[in-house]
Amino acid sequence: MTNYLQLSNITKTYGHFTALDDVSLSVDKGEFVTFLGPSGSGKTTTLMIIAGFEKASGGTVQVGGRSISELAPHERNIGIVFQNYALFPHKTAVENVYFPLQMRGVSRSQGLRQAEDMLSLVGLKGFGHRHPKELSGGQQQRVALARALVFEPSLLLLDEPLGALDKNLREQMQIEIKRIQRSLGVTTIFVTHDQSEAMSMSDRIVVFEKGRIEQVAAPLDIYHHPQTSFVAAFIGESNLIPAIITSGTDRTAENPTLGAVQYAGEDTLADGQKVTLLIRPEHIKLSRNPIEGRKNARMIVETIVNYGDNALVIGRAGDIPMRVRVLGADVVIIKEGEECCISWAPDAVFVITK
């Protein structure tokens, strides 16, 4: 079902401060959509408006074609996993999961059985009798997930649920959440400021900035074709080079330091238009001498950050700061302070007009 969740022209103001400015979005049934953005960008506010904890100053929220804007949180039938899990400390794991069923009048024996089943689904068979304090962070996370899913909610909202976990556990939970989400087919909104989390889990990513939606697209699409320089800078690493279109039909732009630069894609830009050129660090090649058939430039190497399997070379081409990602072995040829050659193919250059 398309347009299962429909946000229409949502605004939210606090006095003179506009937290959300005309946010519209539609999400399909079963889709996994991530709200990505820096803190204060409006992603959590949007989530809280969907959940009913914040009231929008304008606009409507619809689920399955029905407006829920006027419903109280307890009437919305939406499962939420909070950042710190918000498990009830006085209840055991299985009682926590039973709670939403209890509120819906399910009998204790049947409800506890359903809760146990849900705990098994999230991989916590046999942990039901423990209190939250007796569970690890990852296990608490699973209980919170089970509790948010056991009553078959119309939506699942996840508010930075992985923030408190260490790196290994976080990756494990990313896979686990995806698996559970897929097996139940529940429409999910996931809020994070971690771009790699967004890239690895989502069907689509919604990038928020200053209370507005910057871009909505599939992860790879957003990585390769960011529509604004903010998105380009926020997702992945990027070299952003200011330039002016010299020939829109030939796809050529000019930068004072680099000279003429060919770009890929769009061929309808007007001559003289100011644009930003995006070149991802992994698309730039490092060499001693210029390479034929590519755009070449000179770069002074300032810092080399070695990651073992790869390295990040940070330097300057004239006045432009440049980052180049290379395979570990290639770094051996250069040292910090040296000058070297960088080059890229025209199709590595993406033009951003906003």
Next chain:
Amino acid sequence: MGISLSKLTEKTNIWPWLLLAPLGIYMLIFFAVPLAEVAIMSFTEPKVSLANYQKVVTGALYQRVFLNTFVTAAFVTLCCLLVGYPLAYLMAHSKPRTAMLILLLVTMSFWTSFLVRTYSWMVLLGNNGPLIAFLQMIGVDKPPQLLFTRFSSTLAMVHILAPYMIMNIYSVMKKIDPALIRSAESLGAKGWSLFRHVYLPLTAPGIANGSVLVFVICLGFYVTPVLLGSPREQMVAGLIGHQIEEFLAFGLGSAMAMILLVVTLIILTIYHRRFGLDKLWG
């Protein structure tokens, strides 16, 4: 110059003891020694025997007074809870200005000497006081006796002890993670069910703390029940005072004091165990 900090924490370990000494000596002279003397007296006055304890345990008067003390303490605790819980809730969840105002009123009442507060109740409830005058004004012919009754002493004790209850519950309410309430709402809880299944259990540690504190203080309350209460509804502390001041029955008074002390210690031990349990979900 002088004592360096590292010296204070050195292995010699004499400094901490020296620092503790003034308090330790004070407690020894003015608390431990008199307490021991009371304990000894309870077995030796007027002669070495268990007669004092026997008298307290079997005497109808003493049984009644002990029972009355526990019932009064329990009732005062219950009243403090009923008055304190909603007030603590208002303090914890109102807008900052309202909360400050209530907090100010509670702490002001707390900081006022309880003797002063006891005397104010005497003025308010006395036969020539404003309350009786008001009752007469609205046409009550024979206004009831308010002062020197169970009513007046209970009222004053609730007033004096309620801040202990309020502050204990308030501090627990203030620490409740708002996400817990939100999550309960998102899971379908509202109103009474939200309160009963989530909010009340989360505030239970505060209720336990406040209740034990109020109950224990109330058990040994002397001045207020003596000044405001009915002579026929004595509490243990008042009776002890009576025995010693009027009958010079030091042994009997001491035995009652020891029983009260032991009961209080038992309650505090149970509380301590419970408190450890509460920490599990604190």
